[in-house]
Amino acid sequence: MVLALHLSYWQVSALRSVGILAAVLLPAGTFVYLFLFKMVSFMQSRLGPMEAGPFGSMQLLAEVGKFLQKEDIVPERADRKLFKFAPYLVVGTVLLVYLAVPFGPDMWFANLNGGVFYLLAVSSISALGVLIAGWSSANKYALIGGLRAAGQLIAYELPMVLAVIGVVIQAGTMNLAGIVAAQAGGSIFGFDGIGNPYAITQIVGLCIFLVAVQAELGQTPFDMPIAESELVTGYITDYSGLRFMMFFIVEFASAGAFAAVAATLFLGGWTVPAAWADLNSNWFNVIGPIIMLTKMLLIGGLIFFVRFTFPRFREDQLQRLAWTVLIPISLLNILATTVLKVAF
């Protein structure tokens, strides 16, 4: 299946550049407005922003404008080059994660055969950026925050990988488009009415994946790298202006990225669980991204609902949870998946 119109290479590249910016910024903005501004406000019995635009919908633009006007301060004793470089590294990670996610039958930036492997590999680059930010700030709070982030990301990378292995075993491919196709065309123990969204058959994997995502993103209850009541704001303590905004956007853009990954791996990606839908239709290039965004909002809502409900773990409790609970369960999950895959 190819698009009807033929574009030259530079046109495709330009489209992809625009597309990936839209893919990063659109969910991020939606998440900020919908969850950080509104859902949380309603949870906390307040209205949230109401002044800028109808129901405060322009508040995000106002915030961006505010941050752009602020002075970009580099602390005197900071490692200037690394300090300035760190936010770009973190932003780059999110762009790389979106690269492999398919949004429709032809709506993808790169169709990689080792897509899952690639995703898990690039998603941990942001830890490097966070560590650089924490180290180069020459601030003790930032340093503690950066080290906490590094320890946390190492601990939670493993359950995440193990949770995804279950999906890979079931789909029989590491290609993300292939995983989406396997979910759309699969069957649950012979029943193929809704395909086989792995949210149902890999429910354990999904739960572990979401917990690990929560930790990877550094959202409460795993927000020790930020821990605003202990470390001021952790590794972003010394950042201001544009660079602070980059960290801020990344927090939500990467929430969107991981929500996209979770939607692709567990919720059937851009497809709908309906047997009548012709998934090869060109229409899915148009409504696919919308379906995808809906699923991302679902997972994002869950992430932020948890964030604003729970208190924060302590660093040692977090490590204990990862190594003694999540990893054994995910290993058992892989075992069960393998046995069932061979048996059926």
Add this chain to the structure above:
Amino acid sequence: MAAITERQKLAYANAQAADGRVNLEFETDEGMTLNMGPQHPATHGTLRIVLKLDGEQVISCEPVMGYMHRGYEKLTEVRTYPQVTTLVNRIDWLGSFANEVPFILAAEKLMDIEAPPRAQWIRTLLFEMSRIANISLFVGDMALHIGAMTAAFYAFRDREYVLNQIESATGGRFHPNFDRIGGLKDDLPKGWIVDTKASMERIRDFCDEMETLVEGNEIFQARTRGVGVIPADVAMAYGLSGANLRASGVDWDLRRDQPVGLAWNEVDWHVWTHPDGDSFSRFWVRLQEIRESTKIIDQLLDGLPSGAIMAKVPRIIKVPEGEAWVATENPLGEMGYYVVSKGDLGPFRVKIRTASFNNVAVVPWVTRGVYVPDVVTILASLYFILGDIDR
């Protein structure tokens, strides 16, 4: 890393000199010094805590107080007695009415005046309401320090029910300045009793909500149980008072043990203690205290005596020569005023004993060997108001 210039060296040396004794003591080769405060989210105010860390483990810790010293003890000397209540309102700014009461009682003791029963009961009412206003914020604040943001908003929301009632009776939400020597400024407004009863219902709902949302949360329990344990003997030795002492298992409440003439003995209530002495028990005891306060207020409202609200007091208040000490069980713990009078319009000397000062004094003892997040938990659970530390 860029080379350090002479200017930077000089700036650093200046900063060292300005920081004075504490840094000299802590800036050693082993461990890392972490300066929490005076501007730090966890010290809600301007408390400074200098931690010496090994990794994230605390080797030693020293609270540096005095960044908010406002000299209230000295200022009272140049005020007349009725003017002092305006000042002392600001000591513990979350439960301000409770600050006025012991001072007024001390002055009354010196003048040998007793407020009429109705005034005593209304004083007790407002005292307990300021306790609820204070402690309900603690509940949200502690959850916030442990990372749960939503509970703090609920606390601010439900505290309004009490503050509205205080406002409608006294005219001031935070600083009522309502207590007078010999009685009160005004009587209660019409309909206040019914409204207050309704607001007490809301506060009880708030307690239930906090019990399920915060206290019952597994992560909250994991973060607070067994963290910052203060045994009873240490608590006594450091002079802790109030809920911090009761959470260490010491059954001690000035409202019951040392009646000062207010109406606590007229109603039926319970002093809760907890045997553990950890952060969780301090939270638990305070939550129970809000419940007890609503019970006290309900009973006081039912039995409110009629009559005057002001005793016969001379127009110009001169307090006879003498010394008096009155302490009450304030929201934060024991608060006492030692008033020395030379027979003038204003006090000669006033010494204010506040609970937070002692409550923070135990921090170095209790934070040895804990992790940085636990320092925040312990600080939050000990619960101090900066104005109450530095005065």
